[in-house]
Amino acid sequence: MTDIIIQNYEKTKKEILVDFNKDSFFENWQQNETWEVSFDVTKTDFNSEVFDFVDYESSVLFNGQEFVIKAMTTSGEGAHVSKSVTATHVYYTIQDGRQYNTVTGSRSINQLLTHIFSAGNRGFSWEVVDPNKKFLTVEQENFGNDNYLKLIEEILSDYDAVVIPNNKRLTFYPRSEFGEKIEEQIRYKYNTDSVKFDIDTYSLKTQIRGSGKKKDDGSNYFSPITYTSPESDKWGIRIQDPVEDERYTVAGNMTERLKQDLQDYPSISGSVTLKWRITPKKGDYVPFIYEPLNIKTYIQIVGIKTYPALPNKPPEITLSNTKKTMTSILANLAKKGVI
Template sequence: MDIIIRNYEGTREEILSDVGKGSFSRKIEENQSYELNFDVTQTERNKVAFELVQHESSILFDGQEFIIKQMSTNANGKSIVKNVTATHIYACMQDGHQYDTVTGRRSIDQLLTHVFKPDNRGYTWEVIDPEEKFSTVEQENFGRDNYLKLVQEIIEDYDATMIVDNKHLMFYPRGGYGKKINEPIRYKYNTDSVGFDIDTLSLKTQIKGFPKKDDDDKYVFDPITYTSPEAEKWGIRIQDPVEDGRYTVKKNLEERLKKELNDIPDISGGVSLKFKSNIKIFDYVPFIYEPLNINTYIQVVGITDYPFLPNEPSELTLSNTKKTMTSILTGLVKKGVL
């Protein structure tokens, strides 16, 4: 894969050679950051391209555009080295501002339409919700902020995952993107470095669902109570009910309750694998933790990989909890990039 450098004006473009292969990393965290980090040394071969490595220049890599936001230049004898952090172009949403506000119940689609009008600055978006999990949310004076912060609010309010493809934004219900794979994460098996937070505060084992009402204000079928098999271990812990007038088929509501019930502990943490794997961001992997007798699928919500080191394993962030969402996009702000 080539690394392309393009100047801010978009008038010059070169292949960037002599990048330190060991220094080149790509870091993706769900709804939080997407960046490249690398060092490049000036040589006779990359003399022209090296001059293009400046703040606000673009790095084109693996089909995505990144903007150089942080850079330092160091001299070591006759060698000049630039240390670069380039942030994915989606974060440049911060340069747009919506001055108008809206109040009242709004869908995620309605709020995104509000954010990106009248000037979308080249950004496009779509909401992908085949099971109609997104509901409307009461908003008060939503707006009057930059696009990035407003999108952050939307992701928090609607519990969404944002997938980016350059300036195209795709919004899925959290957990609705990714596939299950058969590569387990297990201490002492494929990792010796593991750190997890396991939280049972929100653990629930029973939930009740209320279906649609007919014209006589009666339910079309009796409300359903679902009790998880985990109740044998943890006892009866009641979750807030599901009240959704769309349900007229009992089986469909039962399936919704099973998916909605938070009947395993919230788990979040990170691992460094001992060897290379095929695990990708948003994959669901088996997580085995014997002390709490946990054997469940958990999602990869962050990954740091080293594209030019074929034998270097990735570092993973795993989570099955909404906790990951509470810090949406704040990583860039804390680092002073935004």
Template sequence: MDIIIRNYEGTREEILSDVDKGSFSRKIEENQTYELDFDVTQTERNKIAFDLVQHESSILFDGQEFIIKQMSSNASGSSVTKSITGAHIYTTMQDGYQYNTLTGRRSISQLLSHVFGSENLGFTWEVIDSEEKFSTVEQENFGGDNYLKLVQEIIEDYDATMLVDNKHLSFYPRGDYGKKINEPIRYKYNTDSVDFDIDTLNLKTQIRGFGKQDDDDNYFFDPIIYTSPEAEKWGIRIQDPIEDDRYTVAGNMKKRLKKELNDKPDVSGSVSLKFNSDINIFDWVPFIYEPINLNTYIQVVGITDYPFLPNEPLEVTLSNTKKTMTSILANLKKKGVI
């Protein structure tokens, strides 16, 4: 795979050769991070491209565009090395601003339409799957901020996962994206560096759902109670009910309850795999943890890979928790991107 460097003005573009391939990493985290890091030293062969390596220049790699936001230079004699962090182009949403605000119950699509309006900086978006899988949320004075902050607010309010393809944004209900694979991760067996947090504080085994009422305050169907099979192990632990007037069919509400019930321990953490793997971001992998007899699927929500080191194991972040992930803005500020 070639690494292309393009100047800020978009008038010059070169293949960037002699990159330190051992330093080249790509990091993706759900709703948080998508960046490249690498070092490059000036050589006779790359001196033209090397001059293009500046703040706000673009790096084109594996079909995606990244913007150089952090760069340090180190000179040793006549040798100059630049250390680069390139943030994915979707972070340039921060350069747009929606001054207008709105109030009232809104769907995720209505809010996205409001954010981007006509001055969309070239961004496009789509909501994947039916709107029914996203709750409508009461908003108060939504707007008055940059696009990136507003999109992060949408992600949190609607419990969404955002996938990016350059400036095209796709929004899925969190947990609905990704395929199940049969390559298990067994705690301390096929992992090297391990850091896990297993939390039963929010473990629940029963939930009730209320659907739409007619003009006489009669429900279209009797309230549904769903009890997880996990109740045999953990007992009855009641989760806050769901009240949603979009539901007029009992079967649809039952599906929603099964999805919403937090009937597994919250598991999150990171591992460095001992083996090469084809695991991808958002895949669901079997996770086995013998001390509490846990054997469940858990989603890959972060990956750091080394594209030019095929034998270097992946560093993988896993989570099955329904907790909102760390704010994209806090993460970017910490990294000095904004």
């Protein structure tokens, strides 16, 4: 296991963390949602100096990445003092910056990122990787006046993007182009006996209406658009809350937005418990084969929870819940009479 180093807030001292509860240490990454490490440590004669470094806003350096202690519980039992720590990736400190100014009009992802960081880069840098020109310009209305993290999350939603931090270097990819196909498969009775799918229809809808920006004279750039999914043939007309977004001045762009937003399939999330370690990277597409449910497809890994100090404990994998992949899985579940 790579050493865990604790660095004080002032970044003047650092020590290797020793004599901690290795069973408690895990690293958890969920695409566009979280990246954190967590561990428990009790003060002993061997770690008394580094134990004092374990404090709010101190850094945990692990696998070349910096995590900042944001949550900690301190407890005592007799003469023993223990700390339970959660440290989030340094990327999330980006929320401490704010862009007060706003921009309006058609903007590319690069233009919006430039706008965010024009208020100060706070040590961050960024790049957009889009060789196939998947990112389109989007009509924005008063983009800004928020903290950096919320503005980036808005970009991820508007441009269907993924951000991968490397400490304070941020790389943005189109979601459809992030990750590589690998041949290290997840297969029933080979490296997993347990596959779990949570399925519900609480939010299933088949029709949605959208309206865009109005002109100065009060007329519309385009008439409100109603999109009805082909799934309405099966489920009937179930109306989703409308989209009212003044960033849109082109009907075709709104139609694509409605197709993307409409939840016209049951909500599905999937996870697997593996028998041993595999070594996928963030966003990799792995062959997923589960004969009992007639599932054989490439599926994207959007979450990885690992236990680096426990070499025999395999990772917990979260599978893609994109419409294309999960609709295919849903069809196979239906064929098997599961749903």
